[in-house]
Amino acid sequence: xxxxxxxxxxxxxxxxxxxxxxxxxxxxxxxxxxxxxxxxxxxxxxxxxxxxxxxxxxxxxxxxxxxxxxxxxxxxxxxxxxxxxxxxxxxxxxxxxxxxxxxxxxxxxxxxxxxxxxxxxxxxxxxxxxxxxxxxxxxxxxxxxxxxxxxxxxxxxxxxxxxxxxxxxxxxxxxxxxxxxxxxxxxxxxxxxxxxxxxxxxxxxxxxxxxxxxxxxxxxxxxxxxxxxxxxxxxxxxxxxxxxxxxxxxxxxxxxxxxxxxxxxxxxxxxxxxxxxxxxxxxxxxxxxxxxxxxxxxxxxxxxxxxxxxxxxxxxxxxxxxxxxxxxxxxxxxxxxxxxxxxxxxxxxxxxxxxxxxxxxxxxxxxxxxxxxxxxxxxxxxxxxxxxxxxxxxxxxxxxxxxxxxxxxxxxxxxxxxxxxxxxxxxxxxxxxxxxxxxxxxxxxxxxxxxxxxxxxxxxxxxxxxxxxxxxxxxxxxxxxxxxxxxxxxxxxxxxxxxxxxxxxxxxxxxxxxxxxxxxxxxxxxxxxxxxxx
Numbered sequence: 031x032x033x034x035x036x037x038x039x040x041x042x043x044x045x046x047x048x049x050x051x052x053x054x055x056x057x058x059x060x061x062x063x064x065x066x067x068x069x070x071x072x073x074x075x076x077x078x079x080x081x082x083x084x085x086x087x088x089x090x091x092x093x094x095x096x097x098x099x100x101x102x103x104x105x106x107x108x109x110x111x112x113x114x115x116x117x118x119x120x121x122x123x124x125x126x127x128x129x130x131x132x133x134x135x136x137x138x139x140x141x142x143x144x145x146x147x148x149x150x151x152x153x154x155x156x157x158x159x160x161x162x163x164x165x166x167x168x169x170x171x172x173x174x175x176x177x178x179x180x181x182x183x184x185x186x187x188x189x190x191x192x193x194x195x196x197x198x199x200x201x202x203x204x205x206x207x208x209x210x211x212x213x214x215x216x217x218x219x220x221x222x223x224x225x226x227x228x229x230x231x232x233x234x235x236x237x238x239x240x241x242x243x244x245x246x247x248x249x250x251x252x253x254x255x256x257x258x259x260x261x262x263x264x265x266x267x268x269x270x271x272x273x274x275x276x277x278x279x280x281x282x283x284x285x286x287x288x289x290x291x292x293x294x295x296x297x298x299x300x301x302x303x304x305x306x307x308x309x310x311x312x313x314x315x316x317x318x319x320x321x322x323x324x325x326x327x328x329x330x331x332x333x334x335x336x337x338x339x340x341x342x343x344x345x346x347x348x349x350x351x352x353x354x355x356x357x358x359x360x361x362x363x364x365x366x367x368x369x370x371x372x373x374x375x376x377x378x379x380x381x382x383x384x385x386x387x388x389x390x391x392x393x394x395x396x397x398x399x400x401x402x403x404x405x406x407x408x409x410x411x412x413x414x415x416x417x418x419x420x421x422x423x424x425x426x427x428x429x430x431x432x433x434x435x436x437x438x439x440x441x442x443x444x445x446x447x448x449x450x451x452x453x454x455x456x457x458x459x460x461x462x463x464x465x466x467x468x469x470x471x472x473x474x475x476x477x478x479x480x481x482x483x484x485x486x487x488x489x490x491x492x493x494x495x496x497x498x499x500x501x502x503x504x505x506x507x508x509x510x511x512x513x514x515x516x517x518x519x520x521x522x523x524x525x526x527x528x529x530x531x532x533x534x535x536x537x538x539x540x541x542x543x544x545x546x547x548x549x550x551x552x553x554x555x556x557x558x559x560x561x562x563x564x
Contacts, residue, residue, distance in 0.1 A: 071112045074500040075189045078113075079120040081196050087167040088113065088188075090125045091137050093160035099149055102179055103162055109184060110164075121192075128161050140165060141174040164188070168195040173229065183228075186504045190493075191229050193501065202231040203492060204245050206265075208253025208300075209469065218251065221472040224485040230492070237261040238444070240452075247274040247495040252469035254279065254295045259442040262299050263451055266435045269307075272459030274495035276488070277304055280469040281313040284344075284370045284403050292370070292401040303435040308378030308428050309465040315401055316371045316422050316467075317343035317411060318394040322479055326405045340405045344370050345479065346390060348424065353388040357427060358502045359464070359490045360387050367481035370403065372467040373422040379433050387425040387464070395419045427494070428463040464491045 090110055097103040107125055114123040128134045128142075138144065142163030149156055164175040166188070173191045178184060194201050203225070207214040214222060214234055225232050235241060238261045241248060248268065253261075269275060281301060285291045294313055301311055322345040327337050346368045353363030366388070373396060378384040396418040402410040434454055436442075441451045471484045486505070493502045 071109070071116065071185055072189070072500075072504045074504065075113065075185055076116040078189065078192055078196075079117045081193065082117070082120040082168075083196070084169055085119075086117075086121045086192055086195070087165075088121060088123045089165040089167070090123070091128050091133070091142055091161045091163050091165065092125055093129060093158075093162070094127045095149075095158050096147065096160040096162060099147075102181075105181055106162070106178055106184065109181060110188075113188065134161075137161060137163065137165075140172070141176050143176040145177060166191055166195065168192070171195045183505070186501065187229065189504055190501050194229070200231055201229045201496075202233065202246060203496075204233045204235045204241060204248040206235050206237055206248060206250045206253065206257075208237055208251060208256045208261075210256055212252070212473065217473045220474065220476055221485060221488060224489060225492070228489055238264060240264060241268040241273065243268070243271050243273070245273065247276070247492065249276045249278070249492070250300075251278050251472065252280060254281065254297045254300050256298070257300045258298055260444045260451070262303055263436055263442050266303060267452065267454055269432050269461050269463070270434050270458045271455050272461055274462045276464045276466075276491055276495060278466045278469045278472060279304065279311045279372075280370070280467070281311050281372045282315055282370065282401060290403045290405075292403045294401075299435075304463075304465060305377070306435050307432045307463060308376060308382045308384050309426050309463075310375045310377060311465065311467050312373050312375060314373055315344065315397040315403070316346065316368075316373050316390060316394055316424065317397065317415075318346045318390045319343065320347050320349055320391045320393070321345055322347050322367060324405075324479070340408070342405060343411060344403055346371055346394075346424070348388050349391065352391060354386055357385050357387060358499045359427065359487070359494045361503070362505065363388065364483045364486060366471060366484050366487045367476070367479055368424060368466075368468040369470040369473075369475055370468070371424055374424065374426055374465060374467045376423065376426055378428060378430075382428050382430040382432060385427045385429075386423050387427055389424060390422045392421050393419065394422050396422065424468070425464070425466040428465070430460060431458045432461050432463065434458065462495050464495065 088110055090107060092103050092107070110123045110125075113121045126133070128137045134144070142161055142165065144159045144161055146157055147160055149158060162178055164178055166173040166175075173195060175184075175187055190201070205214060205218075207218060212218070222232055233245065235248065237253070237257055241264055245268075248265070250265065257265075265275070277300075279301060281295055281297075283293050283295055285293070292315070304311065321341055321343040323339050324342045324345065325337050326340045326342075348366045348368060350363050350365045353360035353365070355361055355363075376384040376386070395412075395415040397411075397414060398418065400410075400413070436454065441453075471481075472488060476482060476484050490502055490505060493505070
């Protein structure tokens with residue numbers, strides 16, 4: 031190769047590199063070798079640019095100090111850059127330090143929350159105020175993620191909010207907390223917080239009041255004894271108009287404040303109406319070998335109080351493998367914990383499709399009479415076990431055109447009121463319903479049992495009811511943080527415990543002894559080799 035040819039080759043190489051750099055924004059690929067593609071955003075997130083007409087602006091307000099001492103902010107920024115990379119210019123991402131930009135007052139007015147962190151530098155402990163919040167803007171709309179410090183739900187939070195902003199729709203739902211001994215702000219505080227953090231506007235509905243047709247979905251928590259025909263007519267009319275509903279129901283209530291006394295509820299029509307739709311919640315209690323261990327306080331000898339840990343089969347730990355993998359709600363099912371659950375039978379009419387969401391294990395059994403829930407009477411839990419053992423349905427989804435509970439029946443009249451209920455729609459529209467045989471799964475019991483996965487299931491159900499099936503897929507593919515006691519199968523848990531005991535008590539000590547013996551033998555051999563031969 032002569033000098034001229036070498037120069038031409040060099041020029042062509044440089045030109046090829048320059049052209050490659052110019053095309054790199056259009057022609058590129060990414061390789062994610064992690065399980066479940068943890069660092070690749072879902073297809074629905076990659077294709078959001080098809081729905082966006084104007085530009086979406088995402089600003090990540092991040093304190094430099096926090097970014098220097100912790101890796102999570104870097105991972106969050108990488109995820110945001112993924113949105114920008116796939117958006118074809120429709121999503122713009124900016125990272126700013128509020129302190130350096132002089133925007134601390136502004137970002138706090140937006141709702142981005144400052145956090146206090148303690149750090150040690152040069153043997154000096156100091157407390158700093160840091161920010162890690164996200165602002166999403168589209169046209170004249172704005173959504174805020176007040177403090178982001180995890181990837182667990184970030185993609186879901188971003189994609190769901192961007193979609194609703196672009197469509198101009200509200201993520202809104204109504205709640206009917208019907209049980210007289212529970213209130214939304216106290217007993218259901220964790221569910222309310224989870225819904226708000228997921229971007230939902232929660233509207234508390236008073237039983238009997240009109241349910242707006244514009245409301246995408248409602249959650250009905252209990253109410254078998256409390257909701258009368260007037261209240262039920264409102265709910266039935268809403269469903270006939272295409273409204274969606276999640277019913278968390280119970281047929282037997284257990285008074286946790288009075289020695290766990292069970293009582294069969296006198297249905298005023300709610301259970302019958304839901305049964306007419308296709309899901310019957312039966313007046314029985316389900317018990318399962320896969321259950322939670324709880325601390326129980328009882329009177330011991332010499333009139334002293336003692337606390338003991340008991341396996342409580344009334345509090346069922348539903349295993350991930352017992353969820354339906356074919357339904358969007360439970361495709362990535364992490365399990366739930368149910369408290370004094372009731373079994374469900376499916377009897378859908380022709381216009382309704384019924385699907386099982388999750389069940390007990392095959393080792394479950396039922397109490398059909400003489401209900402006993404006090405751990406002091408544990409021997410009574412198993413009376414009906416031989417005759418009732420088997421898998422039971424605990425939650426189901428109904429979709430289609432629901433038959434009206436009030437068809438051919440005069441409209442209810444409320445005594446002492448001149449108000450008249452509106453007519454039913456001329457023709458029923460397709461709807462979706464989720465039925466769970468437990469009204470306690472969303473109460474503050476989840477804090478007592480560390481059952482945060484209940485909230486994940488409820489959010490999945492709410493998303494499905496809102497028709498965002500592809501958005502549900504994001505939550506399904508996210509890595510779940512399991513609990514330390516997540517091995518609920520007694521047999522499997524026993525095997526793991528036995529292996530751990532053998533490993534720690536036998537194998538590791540023997541390994542240390544063997545290693546010491548070998549080293550001692552080698553050292554002794556070397557000493558003998560160095561000794562002079564007589």
